[in-house]
Amino acid sequence: MLVLDAFTGALGANPIQRATQQSGLLALALLLLSLACTPLRRLSGWTWPARVRKSLGLLAFGYAALHLLIYLLDHGFSPAQMAEDVLERPFITAGFTALLLLVPLALTSTPRAVRRLGFARWTRLHQLVYVSVGLATLHYYWGVKRDHTPPLVAAAILAGLFLARWWGRPRGRGARSSRAGP
Amino acid sequence: FARPARPLGPYDTAEPVTPYRQATTYNNFYELGTDKADPARLAGSLKPRPWTVRIDGEVRKPQTVDIDTLQSWFPLEDRIYRMRCVEGWSMVMPWLGFPLAALIRRMEPTGKAKYVQFTALLDPKQLPGQRQPILKWPYVEGLRLDEALHPLAFMAVGLHGRVLPGQNGAPLRLAVPWKYGFKSIKSIVRITLTEKQPQTTWALAAPQEYGFYANVNPAVPHPRWSQATERRIGELGRRKTLPFNGYAEQVAGLYRGMDLRRLF
Numbered sequence: 048m049l050v051l052d053a054f055t056g057a058l059g060a061n062p063i064q065r066a067t068q069q070s071g072l073l074a075l076a077l078l079l080l081s082l083a084c085t086p087l088r089r090l091s092g093w094t095w096p097a098r099v100r101k102s103l104g105l106l107a108f109g110y111a112a113l114h115l116l117i118y119l120l121d122h123g124f125s126p127a128q129m130a131e132d133v134l135e136r137p138f139i140t141a142g143f144t145a146l147l148l149l150v151p152l153a154l155t156s157t158p159r160a161v162r163r164l165g166f167a168r169w170t171r172l173h174q175l176v177y178v179s180v181g182l183a184t185l186h187y188y189w190g191v192k193r194d195h196t197p198p199l200v201a202a203a204i205l206a207g208l209f210l211a212r213w214w215g216r217p218r219g220r221g222a223r224s225s226r227a228g229p
Numbered sequence: 230f231a232r233p234a235r236p237l238g239p240y241d242t243a244e245p246v247t248p249y250r251q252a253t254t255y256n257n258f259y260e261l262g263t264d265k266a267d268p269a270r271l272a273g274s275l276k277p278r279p280w281t282v283r284i285d286g287e288v289r290k291p292q293t294v295d296i297d298t299l300q301s302w303f304p305l306e307d308r309i310y311r312m313r314c315v316e317g318w319s320m321v322m323p324w325l326g327f328p329l330a331a332l333i334r335r336m337e338p339t340g341k342a343k344y345v346q347f348t349a350l351l352d353p354k355q356l357p358g359q360r361q362p363i364l365k366w367p368y369v370e371g372l373r374l375d376e377a378l379h380p381l382a383f384m385a386v387g388l389h390g391r392v393l394p395g396q397n398g399a400p401l402r403l404a405v406p407w408k409y410g411f412k413s414i415k416s417i418v419r420i421t422l423t424e425k426q427p428q429t430t431w432a433l434a435a436p437q438e439y440g441f442y443a444n445v446n447p448a449v450p451h452p453r454w455s456q457a458t459e460r461r462i463g464e465l466g467r468r469k470t471l472p473f474n475g476y477a478e479q480v481a482g483l484y485r486g487m488d489l490r491r492l493f
Binding site: 059060061062063064121122123128131132135136138139189190192193194 | 251254255259263265266316318361363364434435450452453454455458460462463465466467
């Protein structure tokens with residue numbers, strides 16, 4: 048999509064800034080979509096969401112990595128600038144941490160990794176995604192200058208997803224499971 | 230890009246100017262939307278004629294004047310100025326207009342005048358972005374009187390030899406090239422000379438991020454990003470940001486003895 052935009056000139060007068068924003072937004076959107084899979088499967092009974100979940104998560108990681116790469120490119124791969132940004136600007140700290148937390152998840156996305164870690168440990172590790180997506184949303188919120196509507200929409204979607212997850216959780220005292228009975 | 234045929238004046242930069250298309254399609258004018266492309270798309274709703282400007286406050290000749298009359302008072306000059314946005318990008322803008330000092334002197338400031346306050350148009354019909362309370366409308370900016378009387382402080386009515394487009398602040402805007410772009414208020418309807426420092430829009434919205442002075446200063450980072458570098462629109466890399474946006478020689482004297490880290 049970005050490549051297409053670059054060729055058609057749709058990236059506008061400040062293409063690097065636009066590419067930074069687009070890749071970041073795509074990473075967050077894909078992360079939210081990957082988090083929608085489990086509640087969607089539980090609430091609807093469909094199985095296809097479970098099959099696309101991993102791809103969405105990996106794609107989100109890919110765009111987040113691209114987002115960082117463009118940022119690094121933009122700042123001339125300067126380690127000093129990077130360290131200053133990460134350490135002194137909470138806005139960057141949040142975004143950088145969000146991406147760091149996705150690294151172990153991407154590395155353990157294979158069936159072999161699940162077997163090696165054991166399902167329970169793998170699941171616990173992958174709960175890091177909740178922290179990551181929260182930080183990513185915060186990073187988005189802090190990143191806009193004034194109009195906070197889009198990041199608030201993202202936060203509302205995230206809140207909705209957590210709610211759906213809670214609603215559809217297995218073996219809980221939620222409406223669905225108590226109705227389902229033993 | 231083609232350099233204008235005339236010789237450069239003492240206040241002009243010799244750097245290549247930003248092409249008209251980029252200078253008129255990548256704009257911050259929140260009254261016409263918060264996306265950079267919004268102002269060009271929505272500028273049709275802004276009607277720059279008929280237009281009057283109210284000049285009042287601490288002046289001996291307060292008056293409301295039609296924009297065409299106001300323009301006819303002064304010979305129009307070209308000025309090629311750098312423009313550095315607080316967001317970290319910059320352009321080179323070939324303005325057409327007249328020095329702000331000429332207008333202020335004509336209004337004869339009283340001894341009490343210490344500041345100049347500028348007010349932009351308030352009209353959600355013409356400026357649909359004002360329907361959202363993103364900022365406190367109307368947009369207000371201000372300068373200290375000595376800053377306003379500096380020969381670099383400029384009132385623009387044209388760009389690239391054409392009438393100023395709506396998205397660039399038609400029909401009358403400020404251009405103070407040593408300050409971040411948000412100081413250069415667009416679509417001005419009122420100029421008031423005051424005794425007290427004006428309450429300016431961005432300083433009200435986020436006082437820890439935007440100060441009254443807003444002088445371009447690579448040594449004072451924005452809380453969320455460094456101001457050490459900038460991207461010139463049309464270039465891919467970044468260049469070093471210069472103190473006072475490269476106008477230190479002309480304007481640094483205005484701030485002698487001031488702590489510009491505190492008064493950012």
